[in-house]
Amino acid sequence: MYFSIDHKSPLPLHVQAENLLRTIISDPQYANGKFLPNEVQLAKQLAISRSTLRHALNKLVYEGLLIRKKGVGTKVAEPTISSKSKNWLSFTQEMNARGITIKNFELHVTWVKPTEAVANFFGISTSKKILKLERLRGKTEGPFVYFISYFHPRVGLTGEEDFKRPLYDILEKDYMVIATLSKEEISAKAADKFIASKLEIESGSPILFRKRFVFDQGERPIEYNLGYYRADSFVYTVESRRE
Amino acid sequence: MYFSIDHKSPLPLHVQAENLLRTIISDPQYANGKFLPNEVQLAKQLAISRSTLRHALNKLVYEGLLIRKKGVGTKVAEPTISSKSKNWLSFTQEMNARGITIKNFELHVTWVKPTEAVANFFGISTSKKILKLERLRGKTEGPFVYFISYFHPRVGLTGEEDFKRPLYDILEKDYMVIATLSKEEISAKAADKFIASKLEIESGSPILFRKRFVFDQGERPIEYNLGYYRADSFVYTVESRRE
DNA sequence: ATTTTATATATGTACAAACATATAAACATA
DNA sequence: TATGTTTATATGTTTGTACATATATAAAAT
The missing domain is CATH 1.10.10.10 (Winged helix-like DNA-binding domain superfamily/Winged helix DNA-binding domain)
Incomplete structure (x- = not known):
């Protein structure tokens, strides 16, 4: 060739x-x-x-x-699975850039009443149902991350979207919602039974837990995202410069 | 001018x-x-x-x-309100901002031959001894982080410094070394026996592991830092903005 | 008055050429 | 054996030149 x-x-x-x-x-x-x-x-x-x-x-x-x-x-470079906070590439794009093909193992769309934390973040009541998206993703060898996303009703998602497309692409092109600001909290925790079974690890194994709060240009909340990463296959990278 | x-x-x-x-x-x-x-x-x-x-x-x-x-x-560019400056607070300052008074439980200074990874990062041989700083720090109730730092010989630290002072203060005021760029890798792992005993947790408990690579203005490596954080008392936050 | 067209200006793209410097391996020396 | 020394090789730096293309403004045509 x-x-x-x-x-x-x-x-x-x-x-x-x-x-x-x-x-x-x-x-x-x-x-x-x-x-x-x-x-x-x-x-x-x-x-x-x-x-x-x-x-x-x-x-x-x-x-x-x-x-x-x-x-x-x-x-x-060695294809480490990592995430650069500086770049606003989507998860899929980022992985593709590193030569990792992302496979979707599971994809569930449901309408649920938000938890206290989610309702509080969105500034809505806990009685109104919102869209919940759950995705188990990873490499061909196996899954390495379980995502749970909640979306603000304002965005206008119907649940009928093709979530195999990059999420930011859907939001921008179809709903004119542009994610501009992201606040994240990264911590370690032990996998509970549910997450452990999804990620195919033993219950109690260490996992990287990432809470992500996404805002649009007007700094209005649009997504509340939880990510559970297998510790043995994910590293989060941050680059910061003074001044 | x-x-x-x-x-x-x-x-x-x-x-x-x-x-x-x-x-x-x-x-x-x-x-x-x-x-x-x-x-x-x-x-x-x-x-x-x-x-x-x-x-x-x-x-x-x-x-x-x-x-x-x-x-x-x-x-x-318009100066954005990024987390960059926030990330550049020293550990002590950062904790103070959260209302936490930091206590030093242990502080060891030694001269050691660098590991392969450290020598490679610094671009020096594994035979020349360099300064290693180990610190166990936390709240009055107990320690929650174990730090291991290695410093490039170029910095000129003698090991006799008063490491109770903020590190960046020592570097800037006494050695005219200004840390400008930091690259970090955050991951989760299980505590080994050594770390578990230091952090007073059980061996195998999840911990947040942070590798930090610090560079000066000329982008020359100056510090190689490893941090082991108790998962139950530490959350890493990142804020990023697109465009 | 409005639209179109030209034009000056600034960044964007592309090539060629020369020399500097770090690296590793081969070689020579003590 | 161990330690310098050379050398081939690859990236790093720098300059000079030419033309392309987007932008805003001023001039000309409608």
């Missing part, structure tokens, strides 16, 4: 190169920290200049998908 | 330009979304090429400090 870049495409060459590289490094052949061809060679192969290639590489390096080392080469 | 760039400095021009720009845009005169001079002009002023200047600008744009618009110009 041969890759090439279309010099006549309106899409900038460095973007094409970036996309191409994403495809290339997501290949299992490259997944395990294998080195790319050197820049001069790769530029020649793609028929672009080294500067343009570096433009593309820079982005992937910045995202943490590639690791460059002076005098050595550029290799594919 | 006039800025300039030293072409003889070993520090790359684009890094110098980046630092310079950081200073410039932090000036209140520039703080409120004011436009920078255009690239060609600014490059001339700084006596560097436009490409080099763009290299510097790119980084600041990526960090969200600058906003570029094709055909218009580059302006300083």
Whole structure:
């Protein structure tokens, strides 16, 4: 199979190169920290200049998908499952970028009366039913996260949506709701029986628990999300800079 | 006042330009979304090429400090109320803000050969001894976190410092080392015997594990920190904003 | 008065070329 | 054996140049 870049495409060459590289490094052949061809060679192969290639590489390096080392080469980063708070990529997009295909093991949509905490967060009464979305997701080998989401009635979800599509895509394109602010609380806890059975681990095993509060542009609450992650397959990463 | 760039400095021009720009845009005169001079002009002023200047600008744009618009110009981003500054409080300050008085239960200073991971992060050999700081801290009722810190030799710590003072205070005031960037990995794990005994919990109990990589202004590694938190008394919070 | 068209301006894209510097491996030396 | 020294190789830095494209404004046409 041969890759090439279309010099006549309106899409900038460095973007094409970036996309191409994403495809290339997501290949299992490259997944395990294998080195790319050197820049001069790769530029020649793609028929672009080294500067343009570096433009593309820079982005992937910045995202943490590639690791460059002076005098050595550029290799594919180990595909750790992690979450960068800086990026507002959706869960699926983020995982895809790391060469992990997300499988949906379970997907339940129900209308329920909100708990005290949820009603309080949304500023609604506990008697009015709201949409609850439960999803068990993970890799082909098995699930590693159980999500529970509640949505504010204002959003207008019907429950008939195709939740296999990225959630933010649905909210933005179909409901014109743009998530802008997210507050998260991350903690560790022991898995109870229910979560343990879902994640296929033993009851009492440590799990990473993430509460996520999502707001729209007007800082109005739109989603209340609970995530239970298997401790052995999920790391949460945060990058912060002073000033 | 006039800025300039030293072409003889070993520090790359684009890094110098980046630092310079950081200073410039932090000036209140520039703080409120004011436009920078255009690239060609600014490059001339700084006596560097436009490409080099763009290299510097790119980084600041990526960090969200600058906003570029094709055909218009580059302006300083509005200062958002992010959690960045919040994340940069010291542990003690952070706890004080939550109304918790911190007690030091144990404090050990030793010189040790770094593990593979630490040596690799610092870019030093595993044979040279470095400073290791272990601290068991918590509330008056009992400890809830065990910290292990390693410091890069470059920092110049002697081990004789008064570690009851805030760490960042020591680094800044006594050693002129300013921590600027922090990358963290948060995960859950089961407490091993050692940690369990320190935190006064049962072995196998879930704990929150935080790896923290701290860099100075030149993005050089200065601290490698491991934190083991009792799950029942610690929650990690993150706030992130899109765009 | 309104719409269209030109134009100056600024960022965006792309290439070529040269030199600097870190790394690892091969080689030579004590 | 252990330690320097060279060398090939790969990324890092920097400049110069040219043209593309989006934007806002001013001028011209309707």
